[in-house]
Every structure is written in C-alpha cells, then in structure tokens.
Amino acid sequence: MASASTTFRLCDQRPPSLRDAFAEALTVPPLLATMLRSMIEAWPDEVYAQPAVATRFLGKRTTYVCEPGLIRSLLVDQADALERETFMLRALAPALGRGILTADGAFWRGQRRTAAPMFRPDRIRGFVPAIAAAAEAGRARWQATAAQVAPAADILPELMRTAFEIIVATMISGDSEMQVAPFGRAIDDYLSQTQWKIALAHLGAPAWTPHPGARRGAAAARYLRDETARTIARRRARGEPGRDLLGLLLEARDPETGLGLSEEALVDNLLTFVAAGHETTALALAWTLRLIADRPEVEARMLAEIAGLPAPLGQKPDGVERLTYTRQVLMEAMRLYPPAPLIVRRTVREVRLGETRIPAGESVHVPVYALHRNRGLWDRPDAFDPDRFAPAIHAARDRYAYLPFGAGPRVCIGMGLAITECLVVLATLLPALRFVPERAEMPEAQFRVTLRPRGGVPMRVVARHAG
Ligand code: HEM
Numbered sequence: 001m002a003s004a005s006t007t008f009r010l011c012d013q014r015p016p017s018l019r020d021a022f023a024e025a026l027t028v029p030p031l032l033a034t035m036l037r038s039m040i041e042a043w044p045d046e047v048y049a050q051p052a053v054a055t056r057f058l059g060k061r062t063t064y065v066c067e068p069g070l071i072r073s074l075l076v077d078q079a080d081a082l083e084r085e086t087f088m089l090r091a092l093a094p095a096l097g098r099g100i101l102t103a104d105g106a107f108w109r110g111q112r113r114t115a116a117p118m119f120r121p122d123r124i125r126g127f128v129p130a131i132a133a134a135a136e137a138g139r140a141r142w143q144a145t146a147a148q149v150a151p152a153a154d155i156l157p158e159l160m161r162t163a164f165e166i167i168v169a170t171m172i173s174g175d176s177e178m179q180v181a182p183f184g185r186a187i188d189d190y191l192s193q194t195q196w197k198i199a200l201a202h203l204g205a206p207a208w209t210p211h212p213g214a215r216r217g218a219a220a221a222r223y224l225r226d227e228t229a230r231t232i233a234r235r236r237a238r239g240e241p242g243r244d245l246l247g248l249l250l251e252a253r254d255p256e257t258g259l260g261l262s263e264e265a266l267v268d269n270l271l272t273f274v275a276a277g278h279e280t281t282a283l284a285l286a287w288t289l290r291l292i293a294d295r296p297e298v299e300a301r302m303l304a305e306i307a308g309l310p311a312p313l314g315q316k317p318d319g320v321e322r323l324t325y326t327r328q329v330l331m332e333a334m335r336l337y338p339p340a341p342l343i344v345r346r347t348v349r350e351v352r353l354g355e356t357r358i359p360a361g362e363s364v365h366v367p368v369y370a371l372h373r374n375r376g377l378w379d380r381p382d383a384f385d386p387d388r389f390a391p392a393i394h395a396a397r398d399r400y401a402y403l404p405f406g407a408g409p410r411v412c413i414g415m416g417l418a419i420t421e422c423l424v425v426l427a428t429l430l431p432a433l434r435f436v437p438e439r440a441e442m443p444e445a446q447f448r449v450t451l452r453p454r455g456g457v458p459m460r461v462v463a464r465h466a467g
Pocket of ligand 1 (some may be wrong): 102280338339344404409410429
C-alpha cells in the first residue's frame with residue numbers, strides 16, 4: 001500500500017498549507033504509478049482501521065468512509081445528495097452510456113423501476129432450471145478436458161462463459177446468436193484500459209487524451225454496443241417483445257411523456273445488464289474455487305451438504321435454500337475478494353458524516369475491499385473462515401460492515417440472482433470436479449473496476465472419481 005503523506009483524519013478540516021501542497025506534489029508520480037497497477041494499492045493504510053480518512057490528490061479531496069454507521073448515513077440516509085463519480089463515468093460511459101449503472105436522478109429511477117420485476121424472488125426461483133442447465137454444460141466441457149489429464153489453465157474464462165450463458169438464458173430468453181467468446185474478449189479489452197482513463201481523469205486531462213490500450217478499448221466498446229444493438233434488432237424482427245428483461249425494456253414507457261426508451265438507452269441498459277451481470281458473478285466463483293482448494297475440510301462440508309439435497313437443483317429449485325454452508329463459503333469469499341471492491345460517489349450538496357461536513361462537488365468513496373478487512377470489525381481479517389457467516393453470527397453483525405452488493409437505493413439489483421447462480425454452479429461443479437491450484441499462493445487481486453486476479457486463476461481440473 002502506498003502511504004500518501006497528505007493523508008489526514010476526517011476530523012482534520014484545515015485547508016492545506018503551502019508545505020502540505022509541496023509534500024502532496026511529491027507523492028503524485030508514485031501514486032499515479034500505483035494507481036495504474038491497482039487502485040487498491042494507492043489507498044492509505046488508515047482505510048483498514050480508521051472510521052473515515054481524507055486524502056488529497058492535486059488539490060482535490062477524497063473522503064474514504066470506512067465505518068458501518070457512517071456508511072449507512074452516507075449511502076442510505078443521504079443517498080439523494082450523491083451522484084455517480086466523474087472518473088468512474090469516464091471509465092465506463094464510453095461502453096455503457098447512461099444505463100442503469102451509470103445514470104442518475106429521475107432517468108436512473110425510471111430504468112430501475114422498469115427492470116425490477118425481473119429480479120423478484122419468484123422470478124429468480126423460476127430461473128434455476130436454466131441456470132442449472134448452463135452449469136451442467138460447463139461441467140461437461142470441463143469433464144471432457146479433465147479426462148485427458150489436462151495441464152493447469154486459467155479457470156476464469158470458462159466461468160465467464162457459464163455466467164454469460166446464464167445471463168443470456170435468463171435475461172434475453174436464450175438468444176442463441178449472442179457469442180460469448182468475442183463478447184468476453186471485448187469486455188477484457190475494455191476493462192484492461194480503464195485504469196488509464198481513471199488515472200487521466202484524476203490528472204484533469206481531457207477525455208480524448210491518448211493512452212495505452214485506448215484504441216483497442218474503443219474498438220471493444222464499439223463491438224459490444226453493435227452486438228447489443230443487433231440483439232435488440234433480432235427481437236424487434238420477431239414482432240413480440242417477450243417476457244424477459246429485453247421485453248420489459250422494449251415496453252417501458254416514461255410515465256410523464258408516454259415515450260419508450262430511445263435506441264441508445266436500450267443498448268446502454270441491455271449491455272449494462274449483460275456486462276454487470278456476468279463478469280462479477282464469474283469472479284465470485286473463481287475466487288471461491290481458489291480459496292476452497294486450500295481448505296479440504298471446507299470443501300468436504302460443502303460436498304456433504306450438496307450430497308444431502310433431495311434432488312438436482314434443476315428439478316427442485318427450492319433446494320437452493322438448503323445450501324446454508326455453501327452460502328457461508330461464498331459470502332466469506334466475497335468478503336476477502338469482493339468482485340466490486342470500491343463504491344464511488346460525488347456529493348451534489350453538502351453531506352454530514354457525524355460532526356463533519358463534506359461540501360458539494362467532492363468525492364466520497366466506500367472502500368469495500370478495505371471495509372471487509374478492517375481490523376476493528378473483523379477478527380483475523382485476512383483469514384478465510386466461512387464460520388463467520390454462520391446465520392446467528394452474521395445476523396448479529398452490523399449490516400453495513402459487509403457490502404459486496406453495496407447498500408441503499410443503488411444496491412445491486414442482481415444480488416438475489418447472483419447468489420442463486422453461484423450456489424447452483426458450485427453445487428453442480430463440485431461433486432464432479434476437483435480444482436487443484438497450480439501455485440501455492442493466491443493470485444494477486446487487481447482493481448480493474450472489478451477485482452480481477454492478476455494472471456488469472458490457473459488450476460488443474462480433475463474428475464473426482466479419478467482422484
Ligand atoms: C457476485 C455478483 C455481483 C456483485 C458482487 C455485484 C456487485 C454490485 C455492487 C457493489 C453494486 C453497487 C455499485 C454502486 O453502488 O456504485 C452493483 C450494482 C449493480 N449490479 Fe451488481 N453485482 C453482482 C451481480 C449482478 C448481476 C447478476 C446483475 C444483473 C443481472 C447485476 C446488475 C447490477 C446493476 C444493473 C447495478 C446498478 C444498480 C443501480 O445503480 O441501480 N449485478 N452490483
């Protein structure tokens with residue numbers, strides 16, 4: 001972690017002196033280099049222990065809010081004083097435009113209301129057979145390679161494929177022409193250059209400033225948007241909107257004007273759901289499979305629980321509710337490796353955090369990765385221990401100490417689907433396959449908007465009956 005000499009506790013509201021400004025200027029080049037590697041490493045150490053920490057970078061202050069009570073006050077009680085952070089928009093809007101993830105105000109509210117019915121619990125239960133079918137197809141692909149004593153390979157692309165197929169099956173009624181491999185590559189190409197956009201935004205450089213990967217990123221954004229527009233056109237050609245997410249978006253009407261979503265808004269939203277809905281879930285699965293590979297006793301408990309299911313989940317979706325220990329493991333994996341490791345906002349009016357006032361126009365961040373490893377909130381914060389999420393223990397914990405899906409009105413809309421999906425995929429893969437890591441150490445976690453494993457998660461996949 002880089003320790004910025006300009007870091008001060010939140011209670012310190014003094015304007016910076018000339019000396020502070022000089023000291024700050026010296027930290028800019030190393031901090032930028034660290035930010036390009038992974039923004040998490042640029043956070044000051046205090047975010048792992050203090051309730052709130054303010055940093056200054058080129059005269060702009062960012063307040064990291066790290067204490068559950070203050071986080072609630074910010075994200076829930078004062079949610080209407082916040083908007084999307086400019087640097088995140090600069091990173092994401094070239095691909096996602098102003099869809100539900102990137103829009104604010106009334107425009108966001110309308111889109112959120114439109115999509116909400118897709119994520120009701122009864123709807124999610126209804127998706128389980130489709131999720132199980134995609135997971136079984138993934139399992140069969142792995143079984144085919146496992147039979148040939150395949151060498152270790154990164155498991156993330158295969159998990160991305162499964163998660164992508166699940167999103168397409170559930171949200172776009174299985175549009176068979178959406179191609180996972182080029183879509184996934186385009187998302188990789190796009191995300192791998194976002195740290196440059198973020199760093200340049202911090203420097204105040206204009207959006208057109210050239211940077212490594214920019215051309216590839218722009219081509220990737222074009223591909224993703226064109227492919228999404230073609231999916232919408234295919235649906236229109238069918239002549240009926242359908243009862244899925246795309247159908248809801250096509251039928252949405254502005255309550256005031258009665259107008260439908262523009263073509264651009266349709267692409268923004270559909271692409272947002274496909275991208276936000278599969279990348280994060282695949283990462284949660286990859287980190288989980290890697291963590292349990294080091295803990296045979298955890299894996300054995302999961303296997304026993306899965307073996308106790310009365311029927312395969314595809315046939316009896318209610319079985320998902322019985323996977324309480326497997327759910328604990330997933331939650332603990334998302335504590336150590338939250339797929340969305342940082343929540344960023346900008347204040348549109350003054351915000352009060354305890355005694356402190358933060359004026360309009362400043363950055364306020366919730367460093368979820370650090371919150372989940374906060375020394376005051378978690379005993380042995382770096383240890384993997386699914387028992388922390390035993391129902392009684394978890395219920396006694398402050399709800400705002402654990403935020404893999406965020407909080408407040410902008411909490412992840414896909415949370416229920418994501419958890420169900422992860423449980424069904426784990427329950428499908430684990431009884432048939434063993435995942436053996438190639439290297440003893442955990443992959444390094446790297447901030448690329450999501451939390452990605454640097455160098456992937458290389459593992460050997462072995463059929464269980466073959467030992
Ligand atoms: C393990 C998987 C997932 C994780 C960890 C995750 C995490 C998050 C987080 C932390 C946010 C809030 C961001 C913020 O407050 O700035 C969010 C928002 C969002 N997520 Fe997820 N997500 C996951 C899966 C999904 C799935 C499966 C979908 C859809 C199918 C989805 C769609 C969205 C959307 C549309 C938003 C924006 C909501 C809004 O601003 O109103 N996510 N997600």
